[in-house]
Amino acid sequence: MAVDTRTLNRVTTSQTRQERKQRTRQALLDAASRPLTDRTFAGLSLREVTKDAGIVPTAFYRHFDSMDDLGIALVERAMRSLRTMIREARQNPATYDDAIRASVHTLHTHVRANEADFRFLTRERYSGTGPVQAAIATELRLFASELAIDLGRFEVLSTWSSEDLRMMADLIVTAMLGIVMEMVDVRSPDADADEEIAAKARKQLRLIVLGVTSWRSR
Amino acid sequence: MAVDTRTLNRVTTSQTRQERKQRTRQALLDAASRPLTDRTFAGLSLREVTKDAGIVPTAFYRHFDSMDDLGIALVERAMRSLRTMIREARQNPATYDDAIRASVHTLHTHVRANEADFRFLTRERYSGTGPVQAAIATELRLFASELAIDLGRFEVLSTWSSEDLRMMADLIVTAMLGIVMEMVDVRSPDADADEEIAAKARKQLRLIVLGVTSWRSR
DNA sequence: CTTGTTGGTGTACGGCTGTTCACTCAAATC
DNA sequence: GATTTGAGTGAACAGCCGTACACCAACAAG
Numbered sequence: 001m002a003v004d005t006r007t008l009n010r011v012t013t014s015q016t017r018q019e020r021k022q023r024t025r026q027a028l029l030d031a032a033s034r035p036l037t038d039r040t041f042a043g044l045s046l047r048e049v050t051k052d053a054g055i056v057p058t059a060f061y062r063h064f065d066s067m068d069d070l071g072i073a074l075v076e077r078a079m080r081s082l083r084t085m086i087r088e089a090r091q092n093p094a095t096y097d098d099a100i101r102a103s104v105h106t107l108h109t110h111v112r113a114n115e116a117d118f119r120f121l122t123r124e125r126y127s128g129t130g131p132v133q134a135a136i137a138t139e140l141r142l143f144a145s146e147l148a149i150d151l152g153r154f155e156v157l158s159t160w161s162s163e164d165l166r167m168m169a170d171l172i173v174t175a176m177l178g179i180v181m182e183m184v185d186v187r188s189p190d191a192d193a194d195e196e197i198a199a200k201a202r203k204q205l206r207l208i209v210l211g212v213t214s215w216r217s218r
Numbered sequence: 219m220a221v222d223t224r225t226l227n228r229v230t231t232s233q234t235r236q237e238r239k240q241r242t243r244q245a246l247l248d249a250a251s252r253p254l255t256d257r258t259f260a261g262l263s264l265r266e267v268t269k270d271a272g273i274v275p276t277a278f279y280r281h282f283d284s285m286d287d288l289g290i291a292l293v294e295r296a297m298r299s300l301r302t303m304i305r306e307a308r309q310n311p312a313t314y315d316d317a318i319r320a321s322v323h324t325l326h327t328h329v330r331a332n333e334a335d336f337r338f339l340t341r342e343r344y345s346g347t348g349p350v351q352a353a354i355a356t357e358l359r360l361f362a363s364e365l366a367i368d369l370g371r372f373e374v375l376s377t378w379s380s381e382d383l384r385m386m387a388d389l390i391v392t393a394m395l396g397i398v399m400e401m402v403d404v405r406s407p408d409a410d411a412d413e414e415i416a417a418k419a420r421k422q423l424r425l426i427v428l429g430v431t432s433w434r435s436r
Numbered sequence: 437c438t439t440g441t442t443g444g445t446g447t448a449c450g451g452c453t454g455t456t457c458a459c460t461c462a463a464a465t466c
Numbered sequence: 467g468a469t470t471t472g473a474g475t476g477a478a479c480a481g482c483c484g485t486a487c488a489c490c491a492a493c494a495a496g
Binding site (some may be wrong): 235238239242273274276277281282 | 471472473474475476
Protein backbone atom coordinates (compact mmCIF):
# COMPACT_ATOMS: atom_id res chain seq x y z
CA MET A 1 0.00 0.00 0.00
CA ALA A 2 2.40 2.68 1.21
CA VAL A 3 5.24 3.45 -1.20
CA ASP A 4 8.61 3.44 0.50
CA THR A 5 10.27 6.43 -1.07
CA ARG A 6 13.42 5.97 0.94
CA THR A 7 14.16 2.55 -0.51
CA LEU A 8 13.07 3.77 -3.90
CA ASN A 9 15.48 6.62 -3.69
CA ARG A 10 18.32 4.50 -2.46
CA VAL A 11 18.29 2.00 -5.31
CA THR A 12 17.79 4.59 -8.00
CA THR A 13 21.17 6.23 -7.66
CA SER A 14 22.49 9.46 -9.08
CA GLN A 15 19.46 11.72 -9.18
CA THR A 16 19.67 15.43 -8.80
CA ARG A 17 18.20 17.16 -5.78
CA GLN A 18 15.42 18.74 -7.82
CA GLU A 19 14.41 15.38 -9.26
CA ARG A 20 14.17 13.83 -5.82
CA LYS A 21 12.15 16.73 -4.45
CA GLN A 22 9.71 16.66 -7.37
CA ARG A 23 9.39 12.92 -6.95
CA THR A 24 8.27 13.15 -3.31
CA ARG A 25 6.06 16.09 -4.15
CA GLN A 26 4.30 13.88 -6.67
CA ALA A 27 4.12 11.10 -4.09
CA LEU A 28 2.37 13.51 -1.71
CA LEU A 29 -0.15 14.56 -4.37
CA ASP A 30 -0.83 10.93 -5.26
CA ALA A 31 -1.18 9.92 -1.63
CA ALA A 32 -3.66 12.74 -1.13
CA SER A 33 -5.64 11.79 -4.24
CA ARG A 34 -6.12 8.13 -3.44
CA PRO A 35 -8.47 8.36 -0.45
CA LEU A 36 -10.63 11.00 -2.14
CA THR A 37 -12.71 8.25 -3.74
CA ASP A 38 -14.73 7.92 -0.59
CA ARG A 39 -13.74 10.86 1.57
CA THR A 40 -13.67 14.65 1.34
CA PHE A 41 -10.39 16.51 1.11
CA ALA A 42 -11.19 18.17 4.42
CA GLY A 43 -11.19 14.70 5.96
CA LEU A 44 -7.57 14.05 5.09
CA SER A 45 -4.88 14.51 7.70
CA LEU A 46 -1.34 15.65 7.13
CA ARG A 47 0.00 12.62 8.98
CA GLU A 48 -2.01 10.19 6.90
CA VAL A 49 -0.86 11.70 3.63
CA THR A 50 2.81 11.77 4.59
CA LYS A 51 2.64 8.20 5.82
CA ASP A 52 1.20 7.03 2.50
CA ALA A 53 3.80 9.05 0.63
CA GLY A 54 6.57 7.34 2.59
CA ILE A 55 7.94 10.33 4.45
CA VAL A 56 7.82 11.53 8.02
CA PRO A 57 5.08 14.09 8.95
CA THR A 58 7.45 16.98 9.54
CA ALA A 59 8.98 16.63 6.07
CA PHE A 60 5.63 17.68 4.64
CA TYR A 61 6.52 21.33 5.15
CA ARG A 62 9.49 21.03 2.79
CA HIS A 63 6.90 20.85 -0.01
CA PHE A 64 3.73 22.63 1.08
CA ASP A 65 2.86 25.31 3.62
CA SER A 66 -0.29 23.52 4.68
CA MET A 67 -2.84 20.95 3.57
CA ASP A 68 -4.79 23.75 1.91
CA ASP A 69 -1.70 24.56 -0.10
CA LEU A 70 -1.54 20.96 -1.26
CA GLY A 71 -5.25 21.06 -2.03
CA ILE A 72 -4.77 24.00 -4.36
CA ALA A 73 -2.02 22.07 -6.15
CA LEU A 74 -4.54 19.26 -6.60
CA VAL A 75 -7.05 21.71 -8.08
CA GLU A 76 -4.48 22.88 -10.58
CA ARG A 77 -3.69 19.34 -11.62
CA ALA A 78 -7.38 18.50 -12.02
CA MET A 79 -8.05 21.66 -14.00
CA ARG A 80 -5.27 20.67 -16.38
CA SER A 81 -7.31 17.51 -17.11
CA LEU A 82 -10.39 19.61 -17.76
CA ARG A 83 -8.60 22.09 -20.00
CA THR A 84 -7.05 19.31 -22.06
CA MET A 85 -10.52 17.97 -22.62
CA ILE A 86 -11.95 21.34 -23.65
CA ARG A 87 -9.13 21.93 -26.09
CA GLU A 88 -9.94 18.64 -27.79
CA ALA A 89 -13.67 19.37 -27.84
CA ARG A 90 -13.01 22.77 -29.37
CA GLN A 91 -11.23 21.18 -32.33
CA ASN A 92 -14.39 20.05 -34.14
CA PRO A 93 -16.82 22.94 -34.60
CA ALA A 94 -19.42 20.85 -36.43
CA THR A 95 -23.16 21.45 -36.64
CA TYR A 96 -25.25 21.41 -33.45
CA ASP A 97 -26.23 17.79 -33.40
CA ASP A 98 -22.78 16.61 -34.38
CA ALA A 99 -21.24 18.97 -31.86
CA ILE A 100 -23.40 17.54 -29.10
CA ARG A 101 -22.53 13.96 -30.01
CA ALA A 102 -18.84 14.73 -30.26
CA SER A 103 -18.77 16.80 -27.08
CA VAL A 104 -20.50 14.19 -24.97
CA HIS A 105 -18.19 11.53 -26.35
CA THR A 106 -15.16 13.62 -25.48
CA LEU A 107 -16.58 14.24 -22.01
CA HIS A 108 -17.22 10.58 -21.40
CA THR A 109 -13.79 9.49 -22.58
CA HIS A 110 -11.92 12.04 -20.51
CA VAL A 111 -13.94 11.47 -17.37
CA ARG A 112 -13.29 7.74 -17.49
CA ALA A 113 -9.60 8.32 -18.21
CA ASN A 114 -9.19 10.80 -15.35
CA GLU A 115 -11.83 9.69 -12.87
CA ALA A 116 -9.91 10.82 -9.81
CA ASP A 117 -9.45 14.38 -11.08
CA PHE A 118 -13.06 14.81 -12.12
CA ARG A 119 -14.37 13.27 -8.93
CA PHE A 120 -12.21 15.64 -6.94
CA LEU A 121 -13.46 18.70 -8.83
CA THR A 122 -17.15 17.88 -8.69
CA ARG A 123 -17.07 16.70 -5.08
CA GLU A 124 -15.05 19.54 -3.63
CA ARG A 125 -16.90 22.16 -5.61
CA TYR A 126 -19.71 22.43 -3.10
CA SER A 127 -18.07 21.26 0.13
CA GLY A 128 -18.22 24.34 2.26
CA THR A 129 -15.83 27.23 2.34
CA GLY A 130 -12.06 27.12 2.02
CA PRO A 131 -9.14 27.98 -0.22
CA VAL A 132 -9.65 24.79 -2.23
CA GLN A 133 -13.28 25.54 -3.00
CA ALA A 134 -12.42 29.15 -3.81
CA ALA A 135 -9.81 27.98 -6.31
CA ILE A 136 -12.29 25.63 -7.98
CA ALA A 137 -14.98 28.32 -8.12
CA THR A 138 -12.58 30.74 -9.79
CA GLU A 139 -11.48 28.21 -12.39
CA LEU A 140 -15.02 27.13 -13.17
CA ARG A 141 -16.18 30.73 -13.56
CA LEU A 142 -13.36 31.29 -16.00
CA PHE A 143 -14.30 28.13 -17.83
CA ALA A 144 -17.95 29.19 -18.16
CA SER A 145 -16.83 32.56 -19.54
CA GLU A 146 -14.82 30.85 -22.26
CA LEU A 147 -17.76 28.60 -23.10
CA ALA A 148 -20.00 31.68 -23.37
CA ILE A 149 -17.58 33.16 -25.92
CA ASP A 150 -17.54 29.91 -27.87
CA LEU A 151 -21.33 29.82 -27.89
CA GLY A 152 -21.46 33.36 -29.23
CA ARG A 153 -19.70 32.18 -32.36
CA PHE A 154 -22.71 30.08 -33.41
CA GLU A 155 -24.87 31.97 -35.88
CA VAL A 156 -28.18 31.57 -34.04
CA LEU A 157 -26.57 33.04 -30.93
CA SER A 158 -24.73 35.90 -32.61
CA THR A 159 -27.40 38.41 -31.56
CA TRP A 160 -27.57 37.31 -27.93
CA SER A 161 -26.41 39.60 -25.15
CA SER A 162 -23.28 38.48 -23.32
CA GLU A 163 -25.41 38.20 -20.20
CA ASP A 164 -27.76 35.73 -21.85
CA LEU A 165 -24.84 33.80 -23.29
CA ARG A 166 -23.43 33.56 -19.79
CA MET A 167 -26.75 32.32 -18.47
CA MET A 168 -26.80 29.59 -21.10
CA ALA A 169 -23.17 28.66 -20.46
CA ASP A 170 -23.88 28.37 -16.73
CA LEU A 171 -26.81 26.08 -17.43
CA ILE A 172 -24.68 23.87 -19.65
CA VAL A 173 -21.80 23.73 -17.18
CA THR A 174 -24.13 22.91 -14.30
CA ALA A 175 -25.91 20.22 -16.28
CA MET A 176 -22.68 18.63 -17.48
CA LEU A 177 -21.14 18.69 -14.00
CA GLY A 178 -24.24 16.82 -12.91
CA ILE A 179 -23.56 14.28 -15.62
CA VAL A 180 -19.93 13.98 -14.52
CA MET A 181 -21.09 13.35 -10.96
CA GLU A 182 -23.34 10.55 -12.16
CA MET A 183 -20.54 8.93 -14.16
CA VAL A 184 -18.06 9.16 -11.37
CA ASP A 185 -20.44 7.88 -8.69
CA VAL A 186 -21.42 4.69 -10.50
CA ARG A 187 -20.15 1.82 -8.38
CA SER A 188 -19.24 -0.67 -11.09
CA PRO A 189 -19.10 1.27 -14.35
CA ASP A 190 -19.98 -0.93 -17.32
CA ALA A 191 -20.43 0.16 -20.94
CA ASP A 192 -24.23 -0.07 -20.80
CA ALA A 193 -24.62 2.20 -17.79
CA ASP A 194 -22.17 4.66 -19.32
CA GLU A 195 -24.08 4.75 -22.59
CA GLU A 196 -27.29 5.41 -20.69
CA ILE A 197 -25.76 8.39 -18.92
CA ALA A 198 -24.23 9.64 -22.18
CA ALA A 199 -27.63 9.39 -23.87
CA LYS A 200 -29.14 11.45 -21.07
CA ALA A 201 -26.42 14.05 -21.48
CA ARG A 202 -27.06 14.31 -25.20
CA LYS A 203 -30.79 14.73 -24.64
CA GLN A 204 -30.32 17.42 -22.04
CA LEU A 205 -27.98 19.36 -24.30
CA ARG A 206 -30.35 18.89 -27.22
CA LEU A 207 -33.21 20.22 -25.10
CA ILE A 208 -31.20 23.33 -24.24
CA VAL A 209 -30.10 23.89 -27.84
CA LEU A 210 -33.67 23.48 -29.09
CA GLY A 211 -34.73 26.13 -26.63
CA VAL A 212 -32.22 28.47 -28.18
CA THR A 213 -33.70 28.18 -31.68
CA SER A 214 -37.06 29.42 -30.47
CA TRP A 215 -35.71 32.00 -28.05
CA ARG A 216 -36.86 35.58 -28.33
CA SER A 217 -34.75 37.69 -26.02
CA ARG A 218 -36.95 39.81 -23.71
CA MET B 219 -22.90 31.56 22.22
CA ALA B 220 -23.42 28.16 23.82
CA VAL B 221 -26.91 27.64 25.24
CA ASP B 222 -26.85 26.36 28.79
CA THR B 223 -29.60 23.78 28.74
CA ARG B 224 -29.06 22.87 32.35
CA THR B 225 -29.90 26.35 33.61
CA LEU B 226 -32.68 26.54 31.10
CA ASN B 227 -34.14 23.32 32.36
CA ARG B 228 -33.80 24.28 35.99
CA VAL B 229 -35.72 27.54 35.79
CA THR B 230 -38.45 26.13 33.61
CA THR B 231 -40.00 23.88 36.22
CA SER B 232 -42.54 21.10 35.87
CA GLN B 233 -41.79 19.63 32.48
CA THR B 234 -42.42 16.07 31.56
CA ARG B 235 -39.53 13.76 30.75
CA GLN B 236 -40.47 13.57 27.07
CA GLU B 237 -40.54 17.35 26.80
CA ARG B 238 -37.08 17.66 28.28
CA LYS B 239 -35.69 14.96 26.02
CA GLN B 240 -37.16 16.50 22.89
CA ARG B 241 -35.81 19.86 23.97
CA THR B 242 -32.21 18.66 24.20
CA ARG B 243 -32.65 16.69 21.00
CA GLN B 244 -33.58 19.90 19.29
CA ALA B 245 -30.63 21.64 20.95
CA LEU B 246 -28.33 19.00 19.45
CA LEU B 247 -29.80 19.42 15.98
CA ASP B 248 -29.49 23.20 16.25
CA ALA B 249 -25.94 22.99 17.57
CA ALA B 250 -25.05 20.74 14.64
CA SER B 251 -26.71 23.06 12.12
CA ARG B 252 -25.00 26.27 13.17
CA PRO B 253 -21.40 25.54 12.09
CA LEU B 254 -22.55 24.13 8.75
CA THR B 255 -22.46 27.61 7.24
CA ASP B 256 -18.75 27.31 6.70
CA ARG B 257 -17.94 23.68 7.37
CA THR B 258 -18.97 20.26 6.12
CA PHE B 259 -21.00 17.94 8.31
CA ALA B 260 -18.12 15.48 8.23
CA GLY B 261 -16.01 18.15 9.90
CA LEU B 262 -18.19 18.28 12.99
CA SER B 263 -17.19 16.43 16.13
CA LEU B 264 -19.47 14.84 18.65
CA ARG B 265 -17.79 16.69 21.48
CA GLU B 266 -18.18 20.05 19.79
CA VAL B 267 -21.88 19.52 19.14
CA THR B 268 -22.65 18.37 22.67
CA LYS B 269 -20.71 21.27 24.14
CA ASP B 270 -22.71 23.77 22.08
CA ALA B 271 -25.92 22.00 23.03
CA GLY B 272 -25.03 22.34 26.70
CA ILE B 273 -24.68 18.68 27.58
CA VAL B 274 -21.80 16.37 28.33
CA PRO B 275 -20.37 14.28 25.44
CA THR B 276 -21.56 10.97 26.81
CA ALA B 277 -25.16 12.14 27.02
CA PHE B 278 -25.17 12.33 23.22
CA TYR B 279 -25.88 8.62 23.00
CA ARG B 280 -29.18 9.05 24.82
CA HIS B 281 -30.43 10.71 21.62
CA PHE B 282 -28.46 9.37 18.65
CA ASP B 283 -26.46 6.24 17.94
CA SER B 284 -23.77 8.20 16.11
CA MET B 285 -23.08 11.46 14.34
CA ASP B 286 -24.28 9.85 11.12
CA ASP B 287 -27.57 9.13 12.84
CA LEU B 288 -27.87 12.80 13.77
CA GLY B 289 -26.97 13.72 10.21
CA ILE B 290 -29.85 11.68 8.85
CA ALA B 291 -32.19 13.47 11.25
CA LEU B 292 -30.89 16.75 9.80
CA VAL B 293 -31.61 15.50 6.28
CA GLU B 294 -35.18 14.69 7.27
CA ARG B 295 -35.66 18.14 8.74
CA ALA B 296 -34.25 19.81 5.63
CA MET B 297 -36.38 17.68 3.31
CA ARG B 298 -39.45 18.79 5.24
CA SER B 299 -38.54 22.35 4.22
CA LEU B 300 -38.23 21.29 0.61
CA ARG B 301 -41.49 19.36 0.57
CA THR B 302 -43.37 22.26 2.13
CA MET B 303 -42.07 24.41 -0.69
CA ILE B 304 -43.07 21.97 -3.40
CA ARG B 305 -46.56 21.60 -2.00
CA GLU B 306 -47.01 25.36 -2.24
CA ALA B 307 -45.59 25.49 -5.76
CA ARG B 308 -47.93 22.72 -6.85
CA GLN B 309 -50.96 24.76 -5.81
CA ASN B 310 -50.94 27.05 -8.86
CA PRO B 311 -50.93 25.03 -12.09
CA ALA B 312 -50.94 28.13 -14.29
CA THR B 313 -49.64 28.48 -17.83
CA TYR B 314 -45.95 27.94 -18.53
CA ASP B 315 -44.69 31.46 -18.19
CA ASP B 316 -46.78 32.14 -15.11
CA ALA B 317 -45.75 28.81 -13.65
CA ILE B 318 -42.09 29.68 -14.10
CA ARG B 319 -42.49 33.07 -12.48
CA ALA B 320 -44.48 31.68 -9.59
CA SER B 321 -42.17 28.71 -9.07
CA VAL B 322 -39.01 30.79 -8.99
CA HIS B 323 -40.65 33.20 -6.58
CA THR B 324 -41.64 30.35 -4.31
CA LEU B 325 -38.14 28.94 -4.53
CA HIS B 326 -36.55 32.25 -3.68
CA THR B 327 -38.83 32.90 -0.73
CA HIS B 328 -38.37 29.47 0.81
CA VAL B 329 -34.62 29.41 0.35
CA ARG B 330 -34.21 32.74 2.08
CA ALA B 331 -36.56 31.65 4.87
CA ASN B 332 -34.75 28.34 5.43
CA GLU B 333 -31.21 29.11 4.35
CA ALA B 334 -29.58 26.65 6.73
CA ASP B 335 -31.66 23.72 5.54
CA PHE B 336 -31.10 24.42 1.85
CA ARG B 337 -27.41 25.07 2.33
CA PHE B 338 -27.09 21.78 4.14
CA LEU B 339 -28.87 19.84 1.39
CA THR B 340 -26.96 21.35 -1.53
CA ARG B 341 -23.59 21.24 0.20
CA GLU B 342 -23.79 17.71 1.55
CA ARG B 343 -25.29 16.34 -1.64
CA TYR B 344 -21.92 15.86 -3.29
CA SER B 345 -19.55 15.53 -0.33
CA GLY B 346 -18.28 12.03 -0.71
CA THR B 347 -19.86 8.82 0.46
CA GLY B 348 -21.75 8.22 3.68
CA PRO B 349 -25.18 7.57 5.17
CA VAL B 350 -26.04 11.28 5.04
CA GLN B 351 -25.29 11.59 1.35
CA ALA B 352 -27.15 8.36 0.65
CA ALA B 353 -30.23 9.71 2.43
CA ILE B 354 -30.11 12.94 0.44
CA ALA B 355 -29.64 11.08 -2.85
CA THR B 356 -32.67 8.91 -2.12
CA GLU B 357 -34.88 11.85 -1.24
CA LEU B 358 -33.77 13.84 -4.26
CA ARG B 359 -34.39 10.92 -6.59
CA LEU B 360 -37.87 10.59 -5.17
CA PHE B 361 -38.39 14.30 -5.60
CA ALA B 362 -37.33 14.21 -9.27
CA SER B 363 -39.74 11.33 -9.88
CA GLU B 364 -42.63 13.37 -8.53
CA LEU B 365 -41.62 16.32 -10.65
CA ALA B 366 -41.54 14.07 -13.72
CA ILE B 367 -45.13 13.03 -13.00
CA ASP B 368 -46.18 16.66 -12.60
CA LEU B 369 -44.53 17.55 -15.89
CA GLY B 370 -46.39 14.77 -17.65
CA ARG B 371 -49.67 16.51 -16.83
CA PHE B 372 -48.81 19.42 -19.14
CA GLU B 373 -50.44 18.98 -22.53
CA VAL B 374 -47.29 19.42 -24.65
CA LEU B 375 -45.61 16.72 -22.62
CA SER B 376 -48.47 14.23 -22.53
CA THR B 377 -46.93 12.15 -25.32
CA TRP B 378 -43.42 11.99 -23.83
CA SER B 379 -42.00 8.75 -22.58
CA SER B 380 -41.51 8.52 -18.83
CA GLU B 381 -37.80 8.19 -19.50
CA ASP B 382 -37.69 11.51 -21.32
CA LEU B 383 -39.81 13.14 -18.63
CA ARG B 384 -37.33 11.90 -16.10
CA MET B 385 -34.46 13.31 -18.13
CA MET B 386 -36.14 16.69 -18.19
CA ALA B 387 -36.98 16.57 -14.49
CA ASP B 388 -33.35 15.76 -13.69
CA LEU B 389 -32.19 18.71 -15.75
CA ILE B 390 -34.60 21.03 -13.94
CA VAL B 391 -33.65 19.72 -10.50
CA THR B 392 -29.93 20.03 -11.25
CA ALA B 393 -30.32 23.54 -12.65
CA MET B 394 -32.43 24.71 -9.71
CA LEU B 395 -30.08 23.18 -7.15
CA GLY B 396 -27.38 25.20 -8.86
CA ILE B 397 -29.50 28.30 -8.39
CA VAL B 398 -30.05 27.43 -4.73
CA MET B 399 -26.30 27.09 -4.27
CA GLU B 400 -25.77 30.53 -5.75
CA MET B 401 -28.38 32.09 -3.48
CA VAL B 402 -27.08 30.44 -0.39
CA ASP B 403 -23.44 31.23 -1.09
CA VAL B 404 -23.91 34.97 -1.55
CA ARG B 405 -22.01 36.63 1.28
CA SER B 406 -24.25 39.64 1.93
CA PRO B 407 -27.57 38.89 0.25
CA ASP B 408 -29.32 42.08 -0.88
CA ALA B 409 -32.51 42.36 -2.89
CA ASP B 410 -30.70 43.33 -6.10
CA ALA B 411 -28.38 40.33 -6.12
CA ASP B 412 -31.30 38.05 -5.33
CA GLU B 413 -33.36 39.46 -8.19
CA GLU B 414 -30.45 38.91 -10.54
CA ILE B 415 -30.20 35.25 -9.55
CA ALA B 416 -33.98 34.86 -9.78
CA ALA B 417 -33.93 36.36 -13.28
CA LYS B 418 -31.25 33.87 -14.27
CA ALA B 419 -33.35 31.02 -12.90
CA ARG B 420 -36.38 32.15 -14.86
CA LYS B 421 -34.37 32.37 -18.07
CA GLN B 422 -32.86 28.94 -17.60
CA LEU B 423 -36.27 27.40 -17.00
CA ARG B 424 -37.69 29.30 -19.96
CA LEU B 425 -34.87 27.98 -22.13
CA ILE B 426 -35.66 24.42 -21.10
CA VAL B 427 -39.40 24.84 -21.59
CA LEU B 428 -38.86 26.39 -25.01
CA GLY B 429 -36.81 23.37 -25.94
CA VAL B 430 -39.79 21.19 -25.06
CA THR B 431 -42.12 22.94 -27.50
CA SER B 432 -39.85 22.11 -30.43
CA TRP B 433 -38.89 18.64 -29.25
CA ARG B 434 -39.37 15.71 -31.55
CA SER B 435 -38.75 12.55 -29.58
CA ARG B 436 -36.21 10.32 -31.38
C1' DC C 437 38.70 19.50 -0.42
C1' DT C 438 35.92 22.39 2.33
C1' DT C 439 31.70 24.60 3.33
C1' DG C 440 26.89 25.64 2.98
C1' DT C 441 22.33 24.03 1.68
C1' DT C 442 18.46 21.19 2.27
C1' DG C 443 15.28 16.98 2.12
C1' DG C 444 14.34 13.81 5.45
C1' DT C 445 14.52 11.88 10.45
C1' DG C 446 13.02 11.14 15.39
C1' DT C 447 11.36 12.90 19.63
C1' DA C 448 8.25 15.46 22.13
C1' DC C 449 4.38 18.59 23.30
C1' DG C 450 -0.45 19.90 24.15
C1' DG C 451 -4.87 19.41 22.45
C1' DC C 452 -8.81 17.20 20.58
C1' DT C 453 -11.12 12.89 19.28
C1' DG C 454 -14.87 8.82 20.29
C1' DT C 455 -16.21 5.73 23.77
C1' DT C 456 -16.16 3.04 28.47
C1' DC C 457 -17.89 3.00 32.93
C1' DA C 458 -19.83 3.86 37.40
C1' DC C 459 -22.54 7.52 39.25
C1' DT C 460 -26.56 10.82 40.55
C1' DC C 461 -31.04 12.38 41.15
C1' DA C 462 -35.57 13.68 39.51
C1' DA C 463 -39.54 12.10 37.10
C1' DA C 464 -42.58 8.08 36.18
C1' DT C 465 -44.60 3.89 37.77
C1' DC C 466 -46.40 0.77 41.01
C1' DG D 467 -44.76 6.18 49.87
C1' DA D 468 -41.44 2.81 47.83
C1' DT D 469 -39.29 1.41 43.52
C1' DT D 470 -37.89 1.62 38.84
C1' DT D 471 -36.37 4.22 34.91
C1' DG D 472 -33.43 7.12 32.30
C1' DA D 473 -31.36 11.82 31.01
C1' DG D 474 -27.36 13.87 32.30
C1' DT D 475 -22.63 13.73 34.86
C1' DG D 476 -17.52 13.35 35.32
C1' DA D 477 -13.33 10.91 35.25
C1' DA D 478 -10.49 8.06 32.47
C1' DC D 479 -8.76 5.65 28.32
C1' DA D 480 -6.12 5.07 24.00
C1' DG D 481 -5.36 7.18 19.72
C1' DC D 482 -4.82 10.62 16.41
C1' DC D 483 -3.88 15.41 15.27
C1' DG D 484 -0.58 19.58 13.80
C1' DT D 485 3.70 21.45 14.70
C1' DA D 486 8.29 22.88 17.12
C1' DC D 487 12.89 21.48 17.61
C1' DA D 488 17.49 19.49 17.12
C1' DC D 489 19.74 16.56 14.25
C1' DC D 490 21.77 13.91 10.17
C1' DA D 491 23.67 12.89 5.71
C1' DA D 492 24.09 13.73 0.98
C1' DC D 493 24.25 16.79 -2.69
C1' DA D 494 25.81 21.59 -4.63
C1' DA D 495 28.73 25.32 -4.74
C1' DG D 496 33.03 27.62 -3.57
